[in-house]
Amino acid sequence: MEAKRGYIPDDDRFFSPDALKTMRTASRHIRYLINEGYDLKQASTFVGNHFLLSERQRLAIMRSLATEEQLTIRKGREIPLSALNGQEVWIDGFNMIITLEVMLSDSILFSCMDGTIRDLAALRGTYRIIPETSDAIRMLLGVLDDAGVKKANILLDEPVSNSGRLKARIAEIAEEYAVCPDIQILKDVDRTLYGKTNVITSDSIILDQCQSWVNLTATCMEKLGKKGLQVW
Numbered sequence: 311m312e313a314k315r316g317y318i319p320d321d322d323r324f325f326s327p328d329a330l331k332t333m334r335t336a337s338r339h340i341r342y343l344i345n346e347g348y349d350l351k352q353a354s355t356f357v358g359n360h361f362l363l364s365e366r367q368r369l370a371i372m373r374s375l376a377t378e379e380q381l382t383i384r385k386g387r388e389i390p391l392s393a394l395n396g397q398e399v400w401i402d403g404f405n406m407i408i409t410l411e412v413m414l415s416d417s418i419l420f421s422c423m424d425g426t427i428r429d430l431a432a433l434r435g436t437y438r439i440i441p442e443t444s445d446a447i448r449m450l451l452g453v454l455d456d457a458g459v460k461k462a463n464i465l466l467d468e469p470v471s472n473s474g475r476l477k478a479r480i481a482e483i484a485e486e487y488a489v490c491p492d493i494q495i496l497k498d499v500d501r502t503l504y505g506k507t508n509v510i511t512s513d514s515i516i517l518d519q520c521q522s523w524v525n526l527t528a529t530c531m532e533k534l535g536k537k538g539l540q541v542w
Contacts, residue, residue: 315415315431315440315442316408316411316419316430317415320366321418321430324364324366325367330540332361333363333541334541336360337542338542339357340354340371340375341542343356343357350372354368355368369430370420371541371542373420373422374421375422375423375542376422376514380514381424385424385425387517387520387521387522388522388523388524389508389524391524393524394458394459395457395458396459396460397508398459398460398462398463398508399454399461399524400465400503400508401462401509401510402465402499402503402509402510402512402513403466403467403499404433404467404470405511405512405513406512407443408429408433409428410527411431411443414442415440417429419539421537421538422512422542425525426525426528427512427538435470435471436470437470437471437472437473439472439475443476448483449533450530451484451491452487459489460489460490461489463492464480465494466496473495500513500515503520504520505520505521507520507521507522508523509524
């Protein structure tokens with residue numbers, strides 16, 4: 311039996327109703343600290359130690375929070391999916407596909423302060439295609455097709471294992487759709503997306519550096535009728 315993407319057995323305990331209540335209290339403390347200029351990692355460590363949070367709980371909080379300044383920047387650059395009609399988009403390939411795989415695996419996802427949907431699937435240079443991969447690709451391309459996207463630049467990280475296989479799988483499935491894909495394997499996807507318009511990702515660093523972005527994962531969640539956990 312295949313393990314679900316982004317899930318470990320302890321998640322049932324780490325994100326139980328009682329655990330979420332504690333995490334939301336901890337999040338309020340961390341939000342105060344980061345808005346006062348403290349480093350997110352250091353604030354998470356300090357508060358996490360006080361509330362005896364696991365590393366996975368701390369990671370969920372860190373991925374969910376943002377400073378008021380970051381929220382203002384990100385919301386100011388967010389554009390609606392409808393704005394992509396006839397346009398070219400730039401997609402953080404692994405970021406998007408893995409989150410959609412997690413979504414289709416019914417693993418835990420988080421509704422973050424900036425409106426994005428994020429997961430806890432740790433890539434760390436390794437990736438393998440799973441049964442949900444093809445459906446994740448179809449979901450991504452289907453939403454782009456429905457939005458009338460003209461061209462999709464799908465960027466994959468070269469250092470990640472099986473990036474070539476994923477490229478081949480995307481290219482094969484893309485033949486079923488009208489959108490024109492340009493699938494590229496690059497050494498530094500993040501920096502390539504800095505300064506770009508019509509970016510599709512939930513990576514917080516890229517959101518702070520791009521010109522405009524679309525919250526496609528939230529659209530996919532709505533289509534599936536699902537909701538992410540809120541820890542803030």
